[in-house]
Every structure is written in C-alpha cells, then in structure tokens.
Amino acid sequence: MPLITEDLALCTQRLRDGHLLAMPTETVYGLAADARNDDAVHKVFALKGRPSSNPLIVHLHDAAQAGEWAALIPPQAARLMAAFWPGPLTLVLPARDDVLRSVTAGQNTVALRVPAHPLARELLQRFAGGLVAPSANRYMSISPTSAEHVAQQFAESDLHILDGGPCRVGLESTIVGVLPGEPPRLLREGMLTASEIERVLGEPLQHGAAGQLRVPGQHHKHYAPDTPALRFQQPPTDALTDPQCAWIWCGTPQITAGPALDLSADPEQYAQGLYAALYALDNLGVQRLLIQTPPQGEAWGAVHDRLARASQPLD
Structure with missing residues (x-):
C-alpha cells in the first residue's frame, strides 16, 4: 500500500534510485520520476496507464536549468519565465537532442515548468535535476489535489507520497508553446489566463496547436469521476x-x-x-x-x- 510521508531525504533518494514518487505542486499532485532515466519514465506511463503518445512535463527548480532541456529559449519565453516562474505555467520549447524522446512522446519539443509549491521546490533543489510529473492518477480519472487522493488512486501500489497538503491552485498548469517561426500559442487553459500572458508578451496568443503537436490533458474524456x-x-x-x-x-x-x-x-x-x-x-x-x-x-x-x-x- 502507498506510504504518505514528509521525509524529503527519503523521497529524494527514492527518485535517485529510479523509483516513482508522488509530489505536491500548487496545481495538482504529480507522479514524479527522474526525467533522465528512461526506465523510470516508462514506469510512469505503466503505473498511470497513460499512452506513450502523450508527452510529459519536466519540472525544474529554476529557470536557469531550462537551457539543459531546451535547444532554444526565444525572447518571448524568457519574458514569460521571468514573469510567471515559479508558477502554474508550462512552456513548450524546442528540445535538445539529449532529452529522452520517451519524455517528449517522440516529438522534438519539450514542456518545462518551475512549480511554486515550497515542498516541490525543495525536493527539486535536493534532487538537482529535472522530474517528469504528470498528474498522480490513473489515466483520464480525477486529478489529485491531496496526498489522500493519490493513495486512493494507487491503493495497491508501494508508491511513496510526499505530503504537501491541499493544492492551492487545484487545476493543471496553463500550457503555452513558444516555437521558432510561430506566434506564441495557448495550448491548454489553466488558471493563469491568456490576458495575463499577453500583457507580458505584448502580443496576442494564438489558440490551439499548429500541425500535429501534442500536449498533455487534451483527450476529450479526462478528469472524470466513475459516477456519471x-x-x-x-x-x-x-x-x-x-x-x-x-x-x-x-x-x-x-x-x-x-x-x-x-x-x-x-x-x-x-x-x-x-x-x-x-x-x-x-x-x-x-x-x-x-x-x-x-x-x-x-x-x-x-x-x-x-x-x-x-x-x-x-x-
């Protein structure tokens, strides 16, 4: 059965050893794994029942790490990082060649975020690397906003859950794509609104992905309870x-x-x-x-x- 804990040292070591960990963020609890460990990343997909075609978001401690994952950080992205990180904003950027394609779902783009939850930030600082952390729930079921929700989702597992209390925002992050040759695009709505982002950018956001770009949370049936x-x-x-x-x-x-x-x-x-x-x-x-x-x-x-x-x- 899952273990709910506040032991940061234990949780950090679990991640370094290639295990999964449920971690709090200000949006929802995430199912975290070392984003440089292909075996650990595949465990995330397996435990969630998530299709491998659905990319993952890499969580970082600060914006200075973004260059370790993104091949290019356009000026618009840098402005958004300065304004909204740490916070509930995910940026989709061109991926470096060394980023695992299991993380990007085979695409040449990578989604990055710096969460604002203090316990998540301390965990990321101790881990000193990137963590994938999709919502810590079975695929398409209700996203968890407490440690108890995660334990309910994975009642038959030995998952460790870092307890950071209830999530402050409660819905998944806003996703914005900033890619070369394209205008910035709103790819998923979150509580950080398009108007707030446009004020920082100084230009309008386009809505929706261009071409075949895939981002998390876009299945037509998602976040759903078992009860009709x-x-x-x-x-x-x-x-x-x-x-x-x-x-x-x-x-x-x-x-x-x-x-x-x-x-x-x-x-x-x-x-x-x-x-x-x-x-x-x-x-x-x-x-x-x-x-x-x-x-x-x-x-x-x-x-x-x-x-x-x-x-x-x-x-």
Missing part, C-alpha cells in the same frame, strides 16, 4: 428530491435530498475545490453527479475546459 456526471444550467426538478443524485453548486445552491457541495461563485475558490469535490462525491456510491454550469468569462475558462472533459451536458 452531468452539468446543467437549470437543475432538473425531479433530481432535487432524489437521494441518489449528488450536486456541485456554483454559488446558488438549492435544497436537495442528496449530498451537495457549493464551490462558490469565485473562480479561484471553485477551481481549488473542484477535484476534491469530485473525489468526495464520487466515493458516496450515488447514481448521478449533477454539476451547475459556472458563469462564462475568461477567469472561468480552465474550469469550463475541465468540466467539458469530465462530464456531459444535461441541457
């Missing part, structure tokens, strides 16, 4: 009295017979609590999970993206 999840604009009145329906509300809760959680109408608070709410309600054995659709607007973009992959529209 449906999102609504107007609550179905028959379900309000059904104790087998669980609810997630967005600031305007109604009285229900089944269990319910209100994540508030604040996008940051909602994002921080979303995956934990999905875990809690998914574990109750109800028949349906009904999710009130949040407001529109850029601040809610990442939330809408995750809900669209985790649930189906009811109306």
Whole structure:
C-alpha cells in the first residue's frame, strides 16, 4: 500500500534510485520520476496507464536549468519565465537532442515548468535535476489535489507520497508553446489566463496547436469521476428530491435530498475545490453527479475546459 510521508531525504533518494514518487505542486499532485532515466519514465506511463503518445512535463527548480532541456529559449519565453516562474505555467520549447524522446512522446519539443509549491521546490533543489510529473492518477480519472487522493488512486501500489497538503491552485498548469517561426500559442487553459500572458508578451496568443503537436490533458474524456456526471444550467426538478443524485453548486445552491457541495461563485475558490469535490462525491456510491454550469468569462475558462472533459451536458 502507498506510504504518505514528509521525509524529503527519503523521497529524494527514492527518485535517485529510479523509483516513482508522488509530489505536491500548487496545481495538482504529480507522479514524479527522474526525467533522465528512461526506465523510470516508462514506469510512469505503466503505473498511470497513460499512452506513450502523450508527452510529459519536466519540472525544474529554476529557470536557469531550462537551457539543459531546451535547444532554444526565444525572447518571448524568457519574458514569460521571468514573469510567471515559479508558477502554474508550462512552456513548450524546442528540445535538445539529449532529452529522452520517451519524455517528449517522440516529438522534438519539450514542456518545462518551475512549480511554486515550497515542498516541490525543495525536493527539486535536493534532487538537482529535472522530474517528469504528470498528474498522480490513473489515466483520464480525477486529478489529485491531496496526498489522500493519490493513495486512493494507487491503493495497491508501494508508491511513496510526499505530503504537501491541499493544492492551492487545484487545476493543471496553463500550457503555452513558444516555437521558432510561430506566434506564441495557448495550448491548454489553466488558471493563469491568456490576458495575463499577453500583457507580458505584448502580443496576442494564438489558440490551439499548429500541425500535429501534442500536449498533455487534451483527450476529450479526462478528469472524470466513475459516477456519471452531468452539468446543467437549470437543475432538473425531479433530481432535487432524489437521494441518489449528488450536486456541485456554483454559488446558488438549492435544497436537495442528496449530498451537495457549493464551490462558490469565485473562480479561484471553485477551481481549488473542484477535484476534491469530485473525489468526495464520487466515493458516496450515488447514481448521478449533477454539476451547475459556472458563469462564462475568461477567469472561468480552465474550469469550463475541465468540466467539458469530465462530464456531459444535461441541457
């Protein structure tokens, strides 16, 4: 069974020995492995059940290490690093030839991030190298935002989990591609918005990947609970009295017979609590999970993206 620990020395040594480790970040918990160890990287794919065509993000202690992984750091990327690292921003850059293609899923690009979580930063400083760290969950299931979520996902494993408490951001990082000959591109929405990034760049972001570029988190079904999840604009009145329906509300809760959680109408608070709410309600054995659709607007973009992959529209 998994071991939840706060022992940094033990966790660092586990990584050096080629083992996997669940580590906290400000976004979600990651399933970490030495990004220079091909065997360890393959263990990540195997334990998650993740297809090898899905690239991994390399986590670094600071921006000074980026040149060990990227063949080129364009000026726009350097500006974004200075503004948002450490933080919930991943940059896709041209990869050096010595970067494992198991990490990049065979592509000539590499995704890099410097997380802001203090325990992740200390772990990375001690390890003194890059760590791949996709979300520490089974492929396409709910991303974990606590050590307990990770232990639930991998209950039959001997995985060590570095406990850093609940994740502050709660949704995966924003991904931006900065590649030669192309305008900067928003490749995955996160709580760091396009407007914030564009203010630093001084130019607009294009949306979506060019050509065949692949980045994490783009499968149409992702982040999903086992319980059938449906999102609504107007609550179905028959379900309000059904104790087998669980609810997630967005600031305007109604009285229900089944269990319910209100994540508030604040996008940051909602994002921080979303995956934990999905875990809690998914574990109750109800028949349906009904999710009130949040407001529109850029601040809610990442939330809408995750809900669209985790649930189906009811109306």
